[in-house]
Each structure stands twice: as structure tokens, then as C-alpha cells.
Amino acid sequence: MKLSAEHERLRERCEELAKGPLRALEAHGHTINRPLIEALGEHGVLPAICRDGGKPSAALVLCLVREALARHCTEAETAFALQALGAYPILLAGNDSTVQRWIPGITAGTTVVGFALTEPEAGSDAAHLRLQAAGDGDDFVLTGEKTYISNAPGADVYSVFARTGDTGAKGITAFAVPGDSPGLSGDPIELIAPHAIGRLKFDGVRVSGSNVLGEVDGGWNVAMRTLDVLRPSVGAFAVGMAQAALDLAVEHTAKREAFGRTLSTFQGVSHQLADVATRVRAARLLVHDAAVAYDEAPGRTGHLSAMAKLFATETAQVAVDVAVQVHGARALELGHPLERLYREVRAPRIYEGASEIQREIIARALFR
Numbered sequence: 001m002k003l004s005a006e007h008e009r010l011r012e013r014c015e016e017l018a019k020g021p022l023r024a025l026e027a028h029g030h031t032i033n034r035p036l037i038e039a040l041g042e043h044g045v046l047p048a049i050c051r052d053g054g055k056p057s058a059a060l061v062l063c064l065v066r067e068a069l070a071r072h073c074t075e076a077e078t079a080f081a082l083q084a085l086g087a088y089p090i091l092l093a094g095n096d097s098t099v100q101r102w103i104p105g106i107t108a109g110t111t112v113v114g115f116a117l118t119e120p121e122a123g124s125d126a127a128h129l130r131l132q133a134a135g136d137g138d139d140f141v142l143t144g145e146k147t148y149i150s151n152a153p154g155a156d157v158y159s160v161f162a163r164t165g166d167t168g169a170k171g172i173t174a175f176a177v178p179g180d181s182p183g184l185s186g187d188p189i190e191l192i193a194p195h196a197i198g199r200l201k202f203d204g205v206r207v208s209g210s211n212v213l214g215e216v217d218g219g220w221n222v223a224m225r226t227l228d229v230l231r232p233s234v235g236a237f238a239v240g241m242a243q244a245a246l247d248l249a250v251e252h253t254a255k256r257e258a259f260g261r262t263l264s265t266f267q268g269v270s271h272q273l274a275d276v277a278t279r280v281r282a283a284r285l286l287v288h289d290a291a292v293a294y295d296e297a298p299g300r301t302g303h304l305s306a307m308a309k310l311f312a313t314e315t316a317q318v319a320v321d322v323a324v325q326v327h328g329a330r331a332l333e334l335g336h337p338l339e340r341l342y343r344e345v346r347a348p349r350i351y352e353g354a355s356e357i358q359r360e361i362i363a364r365a366l367f368r
Contacts, residue, residue, distance in 0.1 A: 030197070087103060111157065119147060147189070161222075186199050306353070
């Protein structure tokens with residue numbers, strides 16, 4: 001697929017930022033990197049989350065930004081992605097006052113947002129979440145726990161999904177919950193990759209009815225619409241990492257000598273890289289196809305998004321593993337770019353729908 005000149009400029013600008021001022025702000029920690037998020041706003045990257053005064057941006061735009069950032073600075077990519085993930089329920093379903101209260105700060109990088117769906121007993125089966133939201137006059141009182149929540153526990157606002165009705169998807173409501181709400185607490189979770197992820201505890205957290213996102217009992221639709229638009233861009237994140245790994249492998253094998261010749265002249269090495277290059281290009285095309293399809297027909301392309309995420313994330317795992325193998329032990333040293341990629345690349349095969357869930361979505365589409 002040929003990108004427009006505007007899209008090419010966006011991709012090139014994000015790559016230059018990721019190689020320069022954004023990379024300079026990497027902290028490699030497990031908590032929110034506010035200077036980096038602010039820089040994403042100042043350099044005009046975060047405003048790509050939305051368009052036309054508060055509408056979600058095109059899925060293709062998200063893909064181009066995420067791949068470009070991931071190729072040179074995965075920490076900047078993840079910071080951008082977590083802002084988008086948390087912001088989209090507000091953009092998609094928030095009333096005007098809620099949108100105006102939070103979105104300008106989110107896109108400026110001065111407000112950090114989280115997406116709170118997963119629970120200790122509700123991961124892939126997220127529709128069976130247990131966080132209770134009991135009605136109390138015009139308010140709701142939230143009690144329960146969330147885990148593996150983006151930007152927790154330090155976000156300024158969370159898009160939270162809680163139970164207001166019977167078990168299952170039909171009894172879930174989405175809320176915008178300020179991070180400083182009384183009764184809301186949490187702690188960080190340290191993963192193998194340096195992502196700002198944590199747990200949240202809701203001890204009678206009172207939320208105004210005006211903070212409901214969409215309709216009461218309609219929160220599952222808000223969550224699925226959010227994941228639908230972002231799922232192709234998870235694939236784009238993976239493509240960016242895969243391309244970075246391939247670039248490093250090609251550069252290394254073209255220079256590294258063994259047995260009197262460069263590694264690139266060994267067919268056992270060069271053919272592995274040829275296979276990786278083919279898969280990376282195919283993954284990119286799948287991602288772009290799914291994004292364009294979503295932009296043209298939102299809500300009807302979930303199987304294409306699933307294909308893109310599945311193939312791209314699995315490809316990235318292979319690409320990084322091959323790159324590590326051809327580098328040898330030096331790629332295992334702490335701080336080596338491939339050591340970091342090796343830790344980063346595992347998570348996308350799990351979050352926002354594990355590979356097994358993507359296969360189920362694709363299979364259901366085949367027999368629908």
C-alpha cells in the first residue's frame with residue numbers, strides 16, 4: 001500500500017523525534033515518565049490521538065506513529081500508546097464536559113490517563129469483571145480491584161469499567177474516574193519490560209453520574225470499540241520492533257567476520273534474515289490493510305484487526321529472536337538494544353487480546 005505524502009511526513013517526523021529528543025528522555029523505569037509524555041505533547045505527537053475537535057484519529061495514523069516510534073524508542077511508543085488507550089473511551093463516549101475536562105491535557109502531555117479493564121479474575125474473559133458500581137442517587141460508588149492497569153497508580157484520570165448490572169457483558173458501565181478520588185489507591189507492578197503498569201483498589205470511590213462514558217450498562221461496547229480501533233496499531237508497534245531487530249541484524253552480519261568471511265555470506269544466516277524481512281513486510285501490509293478497513297467501516301473489521309495483531313506480534317517475536325541469535329552473547333548484555341527489545345517484544349502477544357483470543361476472533365468470522 002502506498003502512503004500519501006502527508007502520511008510519509010508524519011512517519012518521518014516521528015522517526016526523527018524518536019531518534020533524537022524522545023530517546024534522550026528514556027528512563028527505563030516502571031513508573032510514569034512524565035517528562036517524556038510532556039515531550040510527546042510538545043512535539044505534536046500526542047495530538048495525533050484525536051482530530052476534528054475531539055474525535056478519535058484515524059487508525060492508520062495511529063499505526064504510522066506507533067511503528068515509527070517503536071523502531072527507534074520503544075519507551076516513547078509505549079507512552080504514546082497508553083495515552084491513546086486511556087483516552088479513547090473518553091473520546092468515543094464521553095459527554096462534552098468530560099471531553100473538555102480531560103482530552104486537552106491528555107494530548108498536551110500534561111494529563112496522564114489509564115485504561116482500567118483487567119481484574120485479577122478477569123483477564124481474557126474481561127466481560128466477567130467484578131468491580132462493583134452501586135448507584136447512590138445521581139452518583140455511583142465503586143468497590144473492588146483492577147490489575148495490569150496502564151499508568152497505574154499515578155495517572156490523573158482512568159477510563160474504568162465496572163459492573164452495574166447482571167453478570168456478563170450487558171451489565172458493565174464505563175466511567176472517567178479522577179486519579180485523586182478519595183478511596184482510590186494502588187501500587188506499581190514491575191514487569192520484565194519497563195512499562196508503567198499497576199494495580200488499583202477502589203474502596204467506596206464515589207463517581208458522579210456525569211462521568212459515565214456512554215450509557216449505563218453500555219460500557220462493554222465502549223471497551224470493545226476502543227480495542228477495535230487500537231488493535232491494528234498494536235500490530236504496528238510490533239512491526240516497528242521487528243524492523244528495528246532486522247536493521248540491527250543486517251548491520252551486524254554485514255560487518256562481523258567468522259572463519260575468514262562476514263556472517264552475511266553464510267546462507268544459514270542470510271536466509272534467516274530473508275525470511276524475517278518477508279514476514280515483516282507482510283505484517284506491515286496486514287496492519288495497514290486492517291487500519292484502512294477500520295477507517296472505512298468501523299465495527300465490522302474486527303477479524304482483520306485480529307489477523308494484523310496476531311501475525312505482527314508473532315513475527316516480531318521471531319525477528320527479535322533471530323537477531324539475538326546472529327549477534328550471539330553480546331545481544332544478551334544488559335543495555336544492548338536487542339536485550340531491551342527481547343524484553344519488550346513478549347508483552348504484545350498477551351495484552352489487548354492474547355494471540356489465542358485473536359485466533360478465536362478470526363475463526364468465528366470464518367464460520368459466521
